[in-house]
Amino acid sequence: MDLNRRWTVLLPVIFISYSLSYLDRANFSFGAASGMAADLHISPAENSLLGSLFFLGYFLFQIPGAAYAQKYSAKRLIFFGLIGWGLLASATGLISNLTLLYIDRFFLGVVESAVLPAMLILQSRWYTAKERARANAFLVLGNPVTMLWMSLLSGYLAAGLGWRMMFIIEGVPPIIWALVWWRVVADYPRDASWFSAGEQQALETKLTEEQKNIPPLRNYAAAFKSPLVIALSAQYFLWSIGVYGFVIWLPSILKTRDMSMVELGFLSAVPYLAAVIAEVSIATWSDLSRRRMVLVWPCLAVAAAAFYGSYLLGSTNFWASFVLLVIAGAMMYAPYGPFFAYLAESLPRNVAGGAIALINSMGALGSFVGAYGVGRLNAITGSPGASYVMMAVALIVSAAITYMLPRPPATA
Numbered sequence: 001m002d003l004n005r006r007w008t009v010l011l012p013v014i015f016i017s018y019s020l021s022y023l024d025r026a027n028f029s030f031g032a033a034s035g036m037a038a039d040l041h042i043s044p045a046e047n048s049l050l051g052s053l054f055f056l057g058y059f060l061f062q063i064p065g066a067a068y069a070q071k072y073s074a075k076r077l078i079f080f081g082l083i084g085w086g087l088l089a090s091a092t093g094l095i096s097n098l099t100l101l102y103i104d105r106f107f108l109g110v111v112e113s114a115v116l117p118a119m120l121i122l123q124s125r126w127y128t129a130k131e132r133a134r135a136n137a138f139l140v141l142g143n144p145v146t147m148l149w150m151s152l153l154s155g156y157l158a159a160g161l162g163w164r165m166m167f168i169i170e171g172v173p174p175i176i177w178a179l180v181w182w183r184v185v186a187d188y189p190r191d192a193s194w195f196s197a198g199e200q201q202a203l204e205t206k207l208t209e210e211q212k213n214i215p216p217l218r219n220y221a222a223a224f225k226s227p228l229v230i231a232l233s234a235q236y237f238l239w240s241i242g243v244y245g246f247v248i249w250l251p252s253i254l255k256t257r258d259m260s261m262v263e264l265g266f267l268s269a270v271p272y273l274a275a276v277i278a279e280v281s282i283a284t285w286s287d288l289s290r291r292r293m294v295l296v297w298p299c300l301a302v303a304a305a306a307f308y309g310s311y312l313l314g315s316t317n318f319w320a321s322f323v324l325l326v327i328a329g330a331m332m333y334a335p336y337g338p339f340f341a342y343l344a345e346s347l348p349r350n351v352a353g354g355a356i357a358l359i360n361s362m363g364a365l366g367s368f369v370g371a372y373g374v375g376r377l378n379a380i381t382g383s384p385g386a387s388y389v390m391m392a393v394a395l396i397v398s399a400a401i402t403y404m405l406p407r408p409p410a411t412a
Contacts (some may be wrong), residue, residue: 019142024089048375055368057109066112066357082178082192090171137337138285144275155265238398240366245374271329286351296380303331
């Protein structure tokens with residue numbers, strides 16, 4: 001029985017789709033660094049809010065989107081999402097009115113809000129527990145991989161064509177890619193024309209067997225009150241403060257040193273190259289050892305230490321601080337694979353979609369706090385030192401919560 005086609009047909013399409021969502025949320029950092037605020041006469045406070053409003057929309061619509069994906073169709077939801085976020089992303093380059101930009105960024109977050117929960121729900125129907133960390137890591141790898149090539153591409157586009165054309169051009173690929181998504185992806189193995197009947201049956205039997213080890217929960221309300229879900233929500237909220245404070249403002253932090261947009265693009269790409277290597281390594285180790293959260297908390301603790309080290313260095317040594325930022329970025333991304341595998345292995349299927357959406361929505365709220373907080377602290381103090389401390393504290397508390405979480409029944 002050959003089940004490898006899930007890895008060669010389905011997963012690349014999922015990976016590219018998630019990557020495109022990341023392109024259209026994170027390229028704002030290059031717009032901000034290439035003169036967008038100056039051209040539109042946006043104050044530092046307004047720029048911080050503009051950079052973070054995406055996450056407010058992202059936070060508010062997580063659970064409804066995930067509920068739709070679980071009850072009806074993740075495939076249909078993401079198909080229309082690809083078209084919607086492509087149009088809204090391109091519109092960022094066409095708008096000059098600040099109020100309209102606020103609305104555009106907020107609705108970009110709304111349209112993208114269900115992407116990650118829907119993708120995780122979809123993958124829970126296609127990959128077994130032994131495969132899940134690698135499959136989820138490959139999905140979330142779309143984050144640092146996109147940041148890697150987006151940093152290079154956006155640097156060139158912003159330098160050569162300006163920030164407006166950068167946004168317009170980078171919003172087009174998701175609209176085209178929606179056709180590929182609709183053609184290839186299926187909500188369940190039994191719906192995939194490229195998957196044989198024998199393969200469909202074998203996979204669904206394995207997945208059904210795994211669910212027998214997970215204690216059931218009555219409904220979403222019971223799941224939301226679960227101590228495990230509450231702890232995971234707090235943990236992911238704090239983790240996301242660090243990740244998105246870093247992602248949204250890294251180019252602006254590096255731009256404090258005089259350099260061209262192309263040079264900025266290359267430097268901004270380095271942490272994400274390190275993150276790709278770290279994420280693949282940790283996910284592979286997780287699936288081989290069947291360990292999950294024991295691989296997550298040390299990474300977050302190292303990232304916290306790296307941010308604190310950057311704070312201690314101050315502005316006296318750019319390159320030493322840059323090396324620590326590379327370490328922080330890599331370590332924040334490294335444990336995503338085992339983390340999302342842990343969610344799938346700890347939550348019963350009937351409530352997994354809503355519970356993951358709640359956890360991810362708290363991550364989105366943390367992203368809002370990180371993006372807004374780092375932007376405001378940098379603007380007020382004139383240096384990234386205070387924001388390094390904020391991200392370090394959030395990550396070390398997240399690591400402590402992670403350390404205390406129980407092992408899932410599927411891997412005990």
